[in-house]
Amino acid sequence: MDISRREFTKIGCKVIIGATAGTAIVESFIINSIGAENSNAQGGYDWENHFWGYVIDTTKCIGCGRCANACKLENKVPFDEEVYRTWIERYRVKKTSLETREEEVVIDSPNGGIDEFVDDIPAEEINKAFYVPKICNHCDNAPCVQVCPVGATFVTKDGVVLVDYEYCIGCRYCIQGCPYGARYFNIEKGTADKCTWCYHRITKGLLPACVQACPTGARKFGDLKDNNSEVKKIIDEERINLLKPDLGTKPKVFYIGLDREVK
């Protein structure tokens, strides 16, 4: 076969470029999109063996705020900024007039509950009052994970929703997407941030800082794959509720004693 040098160079260049491009495409796109069923066993902890769940018993919460305080100390969340990984809300339902039948509810959360709740409404005007601890729900169908444009937030195999601080671009779409207000923008890191269920603790057999700090047992944490765990028993046997179940986020924080007024 007779080809001129020019023809040969032309074909040669096309082949080289095509081959490089082809390899690059295969490597970049196809390998990355295989969500491999790789296990991640590190230091004796295999995430295949656990699926975490959280229970909040609002009938026991006394609003002391030690949980929110411990969380900030454990996870280095700034105290001087209004950002919280967990917080406590107080609901005071006032007595209603017979005409309006509208419940007037006063809700507050002074510094997330870390500061004292002040009783500034006379007791005679209040029907019922209670505390509701709030935290990231680590939803199974998390809207925050869905809307992240680059894949900087994700759900782990053991059911924990985490943020990759080295990859997040700080667009704050996830903060807009969370119906529970659980996410915040971390100014120091320039990324989104949120409760991690103290992933660095639970993978070592410890409890999250907030659960450990709670003096009344209002917060409980455990392994849903363990039939003997307290949270599994509660979820299976007690009457529990979720926050905003109609949104379909499938939260994994289960509430006992969730009143209709809770937002």
Place this chain on the structure above:
Amino acid sequence: MLENLIWGYVYPNESEIQWSILIVLYPYITGLVAGAFIASSLYHVFGKKEIRPVARFALLTALSFLLVAMLPLLVHLGRPERGIEIMFTPHLTSAMSGFGYIFSFYLIIVVLEIWLSFREDIVKTALSSHGWKELLYSSLALFSFDISEKALHDDENFARKLAIIGIPSAAFLHGYVGFIFGGIKANPWWSTPLMPIIFLMSAIVSGIALLILIYIVAMKIRKHAIDHKCLQSLAHYLWIFLILDVTLELLEIISMKYASREDIDIINRLLSDKIAFTFWGVQLTLGIFIPFVLLLMVSLMKKRDTLKLIMISISSIFVVIGVFAMRWNVVIGGQEISKSLVGTLTYVPVFFSQEGVLPAIIIFILPFIILRVVTSILPPWKDMDEETPELTKVSKT
């Protein structure tokens, strides 16, 4: 001071509003791009000859704004140096992940369109100039100087095919932004399937209005006669799209009120208090109803070109302001209601701040500067001369 900014109960993490005026500016700019492109397509695809004088000018306007579109987002990001991740690992479940590829695809189409429609002029300029000017235009022509009948005819065919792809691309470029908001079930003010199409309609409206204004200003600067037939035709299309726009915007409000779900109380508060002025006053009355009436009168009146010109100008200015208010009401309004549904916040724009009013103003002025530069490299003025040769260089219309 702080007490006035917050009413009711807002989640503790919501105390600061995350998406600022820059995020209001981004859909505004891409809306202008989409609108200018659609206006140009009225000639390139649908063959409306009255639009011909401004068709290429519209493309250049679209490009100028498109080049700036990425800026407000980059400035807003917490980690702008990682912004390229959107192109490297777009998370396809997220509407926002479309940004990189949709934007790039659309940019390529607009650049190709402009290149093909200006190629004859580029080659002619390249062949008749010397020195750095020859180099510039020769590189723009990609060192290929064939402007025979066949070549130009092929160019035109290809340009038309591109414009046909361009229309859904423009719709996508702006529609996906609407979907970014419309898909957020957490926010009752944003969550509606109508959002992409509302955004698109108001985009087209703002694009045409801006085109009208830039055209009038450009003609005044160049002391050139205004093609009233072209202008009134544009005004007519503006009027039609205004009707579509207002129908959709009102439909959304009416549906919400009719369905009257759990969120209706906070939506009512939003519309009657937080954004009452910017919504009823600026977006609807100033931005839609007044232009609607003025443009209706314009299409009914006969002759009286100067008066029509004034009415069209006023309508266009109002529309351009009104669409900005619409973006403001969506982005800022949606964040001024708390996800607790029983509280509101207030956005206080800061002037001197990384995400403040000053960067917004600078970013918005940039496209006009770029347009000035682009029109001196690729002048579209002869399109306008050809239609009104006898009125060229007349200072009074």
Place this chain on the structure above:
Amino acid sequence: MQPHLKRAFTLLALVIIAFILVRSLVVPESFGQYGWYRGASVNELRDLPVNYAGSTSCGEENCHQIIYSVWVKDRHKTVNCETCHGPAEKHVLNAREPLTPANDTRDYCGKCHSKGIARPELFPQIDQETHGQDLRCVYCHNPHKPWFV
């Protein structure tokens, strides 16, 4: 196809290939390992430092065994040592690391025990104004064995 169009498309193709090459260099290796995210971050997040040790660490042999055995039998056994004494992991690893002294003011005990309308009825609460004059609570109540007055 016209030569100028061929050139335009070649230029475009080169840009796209350059993009793909850069991408394959820049995107982190572990991306996509378990899903659409950087696999290495899972281990990074597991390795963050722990600050709260937990009460059982306090009661270890050769440490605070005695006070622990008192505390663990009484009502405050649900109150973590570190809630009053501050995060102690560093101290557990190196006993010379000091802890901030426990806050034993009326206000601090009041964080849990002052009367609050939203607190459950049966939870022990006192009216700060009338209970215990103005003395610090620890004057009468041993925080590690609070029912022993």
